[in-house]
Amino acid sequence: MSGMLARYERLVASGELKADPDQRKAAERLSALQKDLEAETSGGLLSQFFARKQNQPRGVYMWGGVGRGKSMLMDLFVNSLGIPEKRRTHFHEFMLEVDRMMRAWRAKDPGDPIAKVARDLAQDVRCLAFDEMVVTNTADAAIMARLFTALIGDEGVTIVTTSNRPPHDLYKDGLNRSLFLPFIDLIEAELDVLELDGPVDYRLDRLGDLATWHTPLGDAATAQVREAFFRLTDFKPEDAANVPSAELDLGGGRTLHVPKSLKGVAVFSFKRLCSENRGASDYLAIARAYHTVIVVGIPQMGPDMRNEAIRFTKLVDALYEQKVKLFATAEAEPENLYQSGDGSFEFERTVSRLKEMQSADYMALGHGEQG
Numbered sequence: 001m002s003g004m005l006a007r008y009e010r011l012v013a014s015g016e017l018k019a020d021p022d023q024r025k026a027a028e029r030l031s032a033l034q035k036d037l038e039a040e041t042s043g044g045l046l047s048q049f050f051a052r053k054q055n056q057p058r059g060v061y062m063w064g065g066v067g068r069g070k071s072m073l074m075d076l077f078v079n080s081l082g083i084p085e086k087r088r089t090h091f092h093e094f095m096l097e098v099d100r101m102m103r104a105w106r107a108k109d110p111g112d113p114i115a116k117v118a119r120d121l122a123q124d125v126r127c128l129a130f131d132e133m134v135v136t137n138t139a140d141a142a143i144m145a146r147l148f149t150a151l152i153g154d155e156g157v158t159i160v161t162t163s164n165r166p167p168h169d170l171y172k173d174g175l176n177r178s179l180f181l182p183f184i185d186l187i188e189a190e191l192d193v194l195e196l197d198g199p200v201d202y203r204l205d206r207l208g209d210l211a212t213w214h215t216p217l218g219d220a221a222t223a224q225v226r227e228a229f230f231r232l233t234d235f236k237p238e239d240a241a242n243v244p245s246a247e248l249d250l251g252g253g254r255t256l257h258v259p260k261s262l263k264g265v266a267v268f269s270f271k272r273l274c275s276e277n278r279g280a281s282d283y284l285a286i287a288r289a290y291h292t293v294i295v296v297g298i299p300q301m302g303p304d305m306r307n308e309a310i311r312f313t314k315l316v317d318a319l320y321e322q323k324v325k326l327f328a329t330a331e332a333e334p335e336n337l338y339q340s341g342d343g344s345f346e347f348e349r350t351v352s353r354l355k356e357m358q359s360a361d362y363m364a365l366g367h368g369e370q371g
Contacts, residue, residue: 004080005031008073022196023069026062029194030077030160033057037127037158038082059152059159061133061187063166064196065366070162071131071263072234073196077160078129085126091133091161092289095140096247096255098147114143118150122157130161132264135171135180136288137249145182152190159191164291164367167193207231212358214329217297221329225267225294228327232292233262250285264367266290270298274311283318291367293319298330303341310343313350320353323365 008027011017036057062070078088089097098117105113121128128151135141151157163170167187171180187193210228214221230237246261260267266286273283273295286293301309319326330337334354338347356362 003031004034004077007076007080017069017072020069020196022064022194023073026060026073026194026196027076029060029192030073033060033158033160034077034081056152056156057158059161059191061159061161061163061167061191061193062196063163063193065164068196070196074129074131074160074162075234081127083126085124086129087125087127088129088131090246090261091130092249093246094130095137096249098143099139099249102143114146115150115154118147118155122151122155125157127158127160130159132289132291133161133163133170134165134288135174136285137251138175139251140249141171141174141180141183142176144180145186148183148186152186161191166195212325212327212363213334213354214327215332217329217331222296225296225327225329229260229262229265229267229294232265235262248285248289250282256282256286260294261290264291265294266292267294267296269296270308270312273315274308278311278314280314280318283315284322286315287318287322287324288368290324292325292327294327296329298328298337300331300336301338301341305338306342309338309341309347312338313343313347316350316353316357320357322368323362324367325363326354326357 005027008017008023008031012019017023062073064070074088078086098121101117101120102113105116109116135144148159152159165172167184170184171177174180207228210224210231212228214224226237226240229235229243235243243260244262246258246266247255248258248261248266250256257272258266258268259272266289268286273286295315298312299305299308301312316326318324334351337351338344
């Protein structure tokens with residue numbers, strides 16, 4: 001197995017990647033981390049144990065705007081890391097797993113379960129890699145400092161993660177954020193923070209001239225959003241049946257099933273998002289968790305679909321405010337989606353936003369970017 005840096009250099013040499021100083025710096029740092037982790041495998045079990053505790057390699061926190069190559073670098077790192085004790089997971093899925101484990105431990109023991117959960121998570125894992133670290137849930141924010149202190153400090157796990165935000169902007173303006181601040185201090189103390197914020201959005205470059213709004217409904221429209229998904233995620237079309245799903249935490253013990261979820265891209269049906277009883281907070285959770293959302297099957301709505309139109313408006317508002325990229329298949333163009341019925345006048349703002357979200361200027365904005 002060739003190392004991280006060699007693989008990266010081959011991709012640049014072949015023209016699959018453009019030379020990028022920030023990416024190169026991150027690739028070099030991840031390559032050094034690989035060597036440190038792989039070096040620990042030499043020697044007997046006892047020496048490995050003490051090496052893990054005493055010479056634990058520093059982790060890496062890569063952040064930057066959408067399309068800067070963070071997930072690509074993470075793929076190269078994890079795939080070429082020559083140790084079996086590695087795990088890559090999406091951050092939301094990981095925190096849902098933590099919540100389940102905490103509830104299971106509390107059912108057996110009324111004491112604080114965090115140390116036990118950290119011990120269980122660290123079994124057979126020396127390197128834990130997260131894609132898209134984003135914190136929106138108050139319960140998660142309240143425990144993360146203690147959980148990751150136990151994972152890093154007590155269990156000797158090396159953390160590698162990507163995020164669209166620098167550490168000090170995580171959980172920004174969140175409820176009881178003071179409980180979260182020790183986690184930021186931990187990240188800055190234990191991980192090397194690398195910024196990938198070059199001028200090129202590689203995902204946009206990959207999309208080319210592919211449109212975002214596709215009408216009318218049918219096989220041709222579906223093929224276009226499928227192509228967008230594959231270009232954004234690097235997932236092979238022949239493996240379409242194996243695209244992973246996810247459970248998105250909505251807070252209050254509620255979750256939303258995401259039929260297709262990969263590398264910050266989510267696919268939903270209009271029916272799932274707007275025919276069920278949902279509020280603005282649900283749509284905000286989606287908008288914060290995903291930089292790109294694909295919605296299929298948007299119908300032309302009449303007066304009898306007033307509730308669906310209102311929910312769709314709230315969805316678009318949340319996506320727009322968080323600068324989420326929207327791809328859609330629809331029965332009609334935005335201006336013809338909801339022309340009569342309660343709220344049809346107010347829907348004109350939604351039409352305006354949908355039009356703006358198709359523009360090159362909007363598509364060039366980073367996820368969550370203000371202004």
